[in-house]
Amino acid sequence: MxxxxxxxxxxxxxxxxxxxxxxxxxxxxxxxxxxxxxxxxxxxxxxxxxxxxxxxxxxxxxxxxxxxxxxxxxxxxxxxxxxxxxxxxxxxxxxxxxxxxxxxxxxxxxxxxxxxxxxxxxxxxxxxxxxxxxxxxxxxxxxxxxxxxxxxxxxxxxxxxxxxxxLSKRELLSGFAEMIKHGLIVDKVYYAQLKDCDYEHITAEAIHRSVEIKNEVVTEDPHERGLRKILNFGHTIGHAVETYALINDKSPLTHGEAIAIGMVCEAYLSHKNNTLSKEGLDDISSYILSLYPKYHIKEKSFEQLLAFMQSDKKNEGGQIMFSLLSSIGVCDFNCRVATGDILASLNYYNNIFFK
Ligand SMILES: NC(=O)c1ccc[n+]([C@@H]2O[C@H](COP(=O)([O-])OP(=O)(O)OC[C@H]3O[C@@H](n4cnc5c(N)ncnc54)[C@H](O)[C@@H]3O)[C@@H](O)[C@H]2O)c1
Ligand SMILES: [Zn+2]
Incomplete structure (x- = not known):
C-alpha cells in the first residue's frame, strides 16, 4: 500500500x-x-x-x-x-x-x-x-x-x-463515524463501500482512503480559511451534543457517537436548506440508525445546545455556520441556517429514533 x-x-x-x-x-x-x-x-x-x-x-x-x-x-x-x-x-x-x-x-x-x-x-x-x-x-x-x-x-x-x-467496539465505532463523514463530504463511492463493510474488521485500505481524503482537503486549506470547513460536517450540532452530554449525562457520549447524531441532524438541514434529496437524507439516517446507539436529545437541552453552537470557534460574526451536503459526496461550507430549522433538525433526530 x-x-x-x-x-x-x-x-x-x-x-x-x-x-x-x-x-x-x-x-x-x-x-x-x-x-x-x-x-x-x-x-x-x-x-x-x-x-x-x-x-x-x-x-x-x-x-x-x-x-x-x-x-x-x-x-x-x-x-x-x-x-x-x-x-x-x-x-x-x-x-x-x-x-x-x-x-x-x-x-x-x-x-x-x-x-x-x-x-x-x-x-x-x-x-x-x-x-x-x-x-x-x-x-x-x-x-x-x-x-x-x-x-x-x-x-x-x-x-x-x-x-x-x-480497541473496544465502542472506540472502533467512534472512529468509524469520521470515516462515514469522509465519504459523505467527498466520495460517494467510498461511502457506499463503507456501508458494505464491517466496522469491527476495518481494512487498512479503508483507513488509507480516509487519510487520503482528509489530507487532500487539509493540503488545499491548511489554516481552515475555507474548504477545510467541510470536515466540520456533523460537528456543529455534534460538538454541542457532546459537550452537553459530558456536563449533564451519567455516561458521556464518545466523540463519534455525538458526531453520528450531528450528521443525522445536519443531513436533515442539508435536505431542508441545501439540495440533498429526500432519498439521500433517508439513506444517511437509516444507515446511522443501524449502527449507533439511541440517544434522546431532551427538549430542555435545546436552548443550551444552541448556546454551545453559538460559541463554536468556527462561527463568523456571531452567526452559527454549517457545512451542509448538496448531495452524498459533495459538501458546501459557510451555510447559514435559521434557528427554527436547527430546532427542527433536533426534533427530526428524536422522531426517527423514537417513532
Ligand atoms: N489533532 C486533530 O486533528 C484531532 C482530530 C480528531 C480528534 N482529536 C483529538 O483526539 C482526542 C480523541 O482521540 P481518541 O478517541 O483516540 O481518544 P483517546 O486518546 O482518549 O483514546 C481513547 C481510549 O482508548 C485507549 N486506547 C488507545 N489506543 C488503544 C489501543 N490500541 N488499545 C486499547 N486501548 C487504547 C486510550 O487509552 C483511551 O482510554 C480528542 O482529544 C480530540 O480533540 C484531534
Ligand atoms: Zn470529529
Missing amino acids: NNIESSGHTIYFETRLAPLAKIMESEVYSKVFVFADRNTAESCLPVFQEMLGDFTGFDLIETDPGEENKNIDFCIGIWKTLLDFEADRKCLMINLGGGVITDMGGFVASTYKRGIDFINIPTTLLSQVDASVGGKTGIDIDNVKNMVGTFTLPKAVFIETDFLTT
Missing part, C-alpha cells in the same frame, strides 16, 4: 515501523522518548517493541488516559520529566496512543525548548483517520476543548492496523 505524502512529512502505512527503526538507529537524535498513556503502554507498547525488534534505546513517559488529562498540569509534568532526563533540542518524542496522546504529546514537543521533533503513532481508529493529518496539536483549558495549541507538523506518522486489535 502506498504511503501518503502530507505537507512536509510522510504518513507510512503498514510498514511494521521499519522506517522508524532506521530513524531510531541513525543516531540523528540525542535521545528518544516514547509518550504513552497507561492503556497504550499496556496494549500498544509490546506491539511497538515487537515491531522494532531488539531496539530498546528509548525512555518511556507514561501518563493517565482520558480527555480529562489533556490539560496544562500534565504538560508541565511532561516538560519537567524531559528536563529531568536532560533532554536537549535534538531529542525525539514518539507519541504512541489515541488523539489525546498525539494532541498533547505534539503540543508538549512543539513547545519544549521552542520545539523538538515528534513522530505520531496513532493507536485508535479515530486518531488514525482524523488526528493523524493536519498538524493540529493542543490541550483543553477548564474543559474547553483544544483551547490552546499549535499548528506543528510531526516528522512522520505511522499507521499500523495491528494496534487496533485491542
Whole structure:
C-alpha cells in the first residue's frame, strides 16, 4: 500500500515501523522518548517493541488516559520529566496512543525548548483517520476543548492496523463515524463501500482512503480559511451534543457517537436548506440508525445546545455556520441556517429514533 505524502512529512502505512527503526538507529537524535498513556503502554507498547525488534534505546513517559488529562498540569509534568532526563533540542518524542496522546504529546514537543521533533503513532481508529493529518496539536483549558495549541507538523506518522486489535467496539465505532463523514463530504463511492463493510474488521485500505481524503482537503486549506470547513460536517450540532452530554449525562457520549447524531441532524438541514434529496437524507439516517446507539436529545437541552453552537470557534460574526451536503459526496461550507430549522433538525433526530 502506498504511503501518503502530507505537507512536509510522510504518513507510512503498514510498514511494521521499519522506517522508524532506521530513524531510531541513525543516531540523528540525542535521545528518544516514547509518550504513552497507561492503556497504550499496556496494549500498544509490546506491539511497538515487537515491531522494532531488539531496539530498546528509548525512555518511556507514561501518563493517565482520558480527555480529562489533556490539560496544562500534565504538560508541565511532561516538560519537567524531559528536563529531568536532560533532554536537549535534538531529542525525539514518539507519541504512541489515541488523539489525546498525539494532541498533547505534539503540543508538549512543539513547545519544549521552542520545539523538538515528534513522530505520531496513532493507536485508535479515530486518531488514525482524523488526528493523524493536519498538524493540529493542543490541550483543553477548564474543559474547553483544544483551547490552546499549535499548528506543528510531526516528522512522520505511522499507521499500523495491528494496534487496533485491542480497541473496544465502542472506540472502533467512534472512529468509524469520521470515516462515514469522509465519504459523505467527498466520495460517494467510498461511502457506499463503507456501508458494505464491517466496522469491527476495518481494512487498512479503508483507513488509507480516509487519510487520503482528509489530507487532500487539509493540503488545499491548511489554516481552515475555507474548504477545510467541510470536515466540520456533523460537528456543529455534534460538538454541542457532546459537550452537553459530558456536563449533564451519567455516561458521556464518545466523540463519534455525538458526531453520528450531528450528521443525522445536519443531513436533515442539508435536505431542508441545501439540495440533498429526500432519498439521500433517508439513506444517511437509516444507515446511522443501524449502527449507533439511541440517544434522546431532551427538549430542555435545546436552548443550551444552541448556546454551545453559538460559541463554536468556527462561527463568523456571531452567526452559527454549517457545512451542509448538496448531495452524498459533495459538501458546501459557510451555510447559514435559521434557528427554527436547527430546532427542527433536533426534533427530526428524536422522531426517527423514537417513532
Ligand atoms: N489533532 C486533530 O486533528 C484531532 C482530530 C480528531 C480528534 N482529536 C483529538 O483526539 C482526542 C480523541 O482521540 P481518541 O478517541 O483516540 O481518544 P483517546 O486518546 O482518549 O483514546 C481513547 C481510549 O482508548 C485507549 N486506547 C488507545 N489506543 C488503544 C489501543 N490500541 N488499545 C486499547 N486501548 C487504547 C486510550 O487509552 C483511551 O482510554 C480528542 O482529544 C480530540 O480533540 C484531534
Ligand atoms: Zn470529529
